[in-house]
Amino acid sequence: MQAFAAKFGQNSENRAGLKALYRKELADHLSSRRFFIILLLIYITSFASLYGAMSGLSEAAQSDGSFLFLKLYTTSGNSIPSFASFIALLGPFIGMLLGFDAINGERMSGTLNRLVAQPIYRDSIIIGKFLAGSTIIAITVFTMGIAIGAFGVLGTGLAPGLEEVLRIAIFLVFTCVYISFWLGVSILFSVICRHxxxxxxxxxxxxxxxxxxxxxxxxxxxxxxxPMSNDWEALLNSYGNYTLELNLNRISPYYLYSEAVSTILSPSVRSVNVVTVSQLEGAISGYLSLGQSLLLVWPHLTGLAALMLAAFAGAYVGFMRQEIRAS
Amino acid sequence: MENTIIRTDHLTKVYGTKTAVRRLNLSIRKGEVFGLLGPNGAGKTTTILMLLGLTEPTSGSAFIGGMNCTRDSIKVKRMVGYLPDNVGFYPDMTGLENLYFTGRLNGLAEPVIRERAQALLERVGMEKAANQKTGTYSKGMKQRLGIADVLMKDPQVIIMDEPTLGIDPEGMRELLSLMQELSRKDGRTLLISSHQLYQIQQVCDRVGIFVDGSLIACGEIGELGRQIQSQSHYLLELSVEPLDDGILAAISHIPGVEAVTQEGETLAVQSCADIRPALTATLGAAGCTILHLHQRGGDLDEIYRLYFEKAGEDRHENSRDHANTGKTGQPLAGLRGKIRAKLRKQGRS
Incomplete structure (x- = not known):
């Protein structure tokens, strides 16, 4: 019992160090020029995509009038990509900017030495950095997602339904995990690389x-x-070919994220895998409910979260095993 | 000994094939200023990192205040302040904010942090630059802020790694007096590593000389000097005018003189006793003017020179010195080998 209490006491002290580090990292990010650049980039692209979506919206509404509000996030117009695809491409950039010099920057400026000499557990340093970065990502993503929605309401007069709001919230959570994966990767590289x-x-x-x-x-x-070089091979191999290509593509977090997001934001997407004609026979055309859409992309979400954790775990292990000395 | 605060027990660290620290046995008393002297790459920083639990020893153990530095590193770090070489601060934060941050990492209460940071900045003479960003600080200012930073946790033991590196003479003087104050007034234990010996020897109670991962000599500076003085061999550097064969013969007939070698304008006189009084009398009688007379091997200067300038050269150089001992052609090299051998013996025992 006493040992437990001692252990617990130790943990609370560790948390004090973690809290101080987390607050400092957060303040650093928020006041840095880098964060300003990120915000500028995201603002410009988001509003460009919103503009594109609004101009393409009437066309989209003619073909399918339901869930119009979600189309603000997925419609591209005037050759400007949609918000969702912009984020899929540029989102990683946020994670990278926040993390690429997390550890080696400290090492270079000689602050890491001073930090590890304080009575904190060494992992508090890297955990604090990751948590602070993730918090910044969550703030950025949610403010942007909500701002797009708000301007969409003002610009189009559409009011979102409950399901649409939930779908957007899930989309934003996905985005946070996706960008945090890139944060983890960039912290991993900052542990491995000297410069x-x-x-x-x-x-x-x-x-x-x-x-x-x-x-x-x-x-x-x-x-x-x-191979599908002739008709006979195409007949035999097309299913295997397509499935293999799909599965290989899904190794890439970019593809995984894009697929999941398009499923969540478009209730008309009924499957993420190959569907044969016989499987479609007798199917009634309609929208998937939120629960069913979510079920469809649940593996994607767990996969992305696992990738994120794997990247961070790599950074964590690397950092804990690394020699501290600067030279 | 109950007032020993830092103790290492056969502390060894091996990096690949290189042994950075070899079976180090060190004990430092409470309130002492201990200088860890050695050339670059001698294993000083590695020793310090092991004391702080930042590097795991390959074998052996280190204790500070009775706590194992590797297992209880958090507790050790609570009572030990560490000033690394090339200390760095977050450039976008002011000096005061950097100190606040350190205070928070140590889990101090907010009012204590504010009060202590202010007091410490005044103590190191940085109150004017307190609200400047540390990115604008000079090297000397950073060093002083570094000392304030170390003192934030009110440590019993302060470890400084090369604190005098790149500091101007005025800053050096202030730094040394601050070190003295930390030890004498506050009663803190200081462990200072350096390769700049003159500055450090002014403040150190005891020094340990560290070469190639081994502690080859340890003790008070005066004591180390006496160890060398008690050598059977004395070596005089001498230049006189006029210099001719008669003078050479006269010198070699002084009792105790073993060899006289001429090296250009200077003479090297090897003897088994202090012959300076007899020598001056002889030369005076012969009507010679003494231009230069210097006893080599007996002062710290010589010890330092032997270890610090020569440490870069390899061990085979060392063994060649041994082979040369006794040859009149190179009395300096021979002596060097002897001192080295003797010091090594003392370091081991």
Whole structure:
């Protein structure tokens, strides 16, 4: 019992250090020029996408009049991508900017030495950084998502229904997890790389790989495993080819996120996998309820959360095992 | 000993094939100022990191205030302040804010933090720059803020790693007097690592000389000097005018002189006793003017030179010194080898 109390006391002291670090990191981010740049970038793209969506909305309404409010987030118009696709592409940038010099920046400026000499557990440092970064991400994402909705209401006169609000909230939660994954990755690189320039370059390379090259590689690999060069092969292999390409693509968090978000924001999406004609036979065209949409993308959400945790765990283990000395 | 506050017990750290610290046995008394002297790469910083529990020793253990530095590192860090070399601060925060942050990390109450930070800034003479961002601070200012930062937790033990590096002479003087004050007035224990010996020897009660991961000598500075003085060999550097064979013969006939070697304008006289009185009398009688007379090997200067300038060179150089001992051609090198061997023996025992 006494040992338990001692352990508990130790934990509360640890939390005091964590709290101080968390508050400091949060204040640092909020007052930094970097955060200002992020905010500017997100504002410009969001309002550009809102403008595009509003101009394309009447066209979209003619083809399908339900869940119009959600279309504010998914419609692209005037060749401006939709809010959802903008975030899928640029969201990682927020995570990267917040984390790429988390550890090596401290190491370079000589503050890490001083920090670890304080009576705090070493993991408080990296946990504090990750939590503060995630908080900033959540603040940014939710303010932007809500602002888009608010301006959408003002601009179009549409009032969102309860289900639409819930779907948007789930979309924003997804976005937070997705961007936090990139925060975790960038912190991981900041632990591995000595210089913050190297870590920034590495994480940007990974971002470009996942958002552009992964789909190319997936189609090449699928084509090699299930060739479809003539009609006969196409008949035999098309199902395997498509499924393999899809699964390979889903390794990329970019694809995983895009797929999940389009399912959540479009109730008309009924399946995320291949559907054969025989499976569709007798199906009544209609919208999925929120619960069913969520069920469809539940693996995506857990997958993204697992990726995020894996990235952070890598950073955590790397940091805990690393030598502290600067040279 | 009950008033020993820092104790290491066969502390060893191996990085790959390199042994950074080799079976270090150190004990530092409460209230003492201990200087850990050694050239770069001697293992001083590694020792300090192990004392703070930031690096795990390969074998052996270290204790501060009776607590194991590796297992109870949080408790140890609560009573030990560490001033790293190249101390850094968050450049976007003011000096005062940096101190507040350290106070919060130590779990101090907010009023205590404010009061103490203000008092400490005054103590290190930084109250004018308190509200400036630390990004604008000079190296010397950072060092002083670093000391205030260390004192935020009111530590019993202060460990400073190369605190005198890159400080101007005026800043150095202030730093040294501050160190003295921390020890004498506040009764704190100081462990200072450095390779700049002159500054450090002014404030240290005891020094340990650290080369290649081993502590080769440890004790009061005067005591270390006497260890060298008690060597059987004395070496004089001498230049006289006029210099001719008659003078050389006269010198070599002084009782106790073992060898006289001419190196350009200077003479190196090796003897088994202090021959300075006899030498001056002889030279005076011969009508010579003494231009330069210097006893080598007997002062700290010589110890330092031997260990710190030569530590970069390899061990085989050392063994060559041993081989040269006794050859009249290189009496300096021979002596160097002897002192080294002797010090090593003392370091081990």
């Amino acid at each position: 913050s320039a190297t870590s920034a370059m590495s994480v940007i390379a990974l971002w470009i790989f996942f958002s552009i090259f992964m789909s190319l590689i997936a189609s090449i690999v699928a084509g090699a495993v299930y």
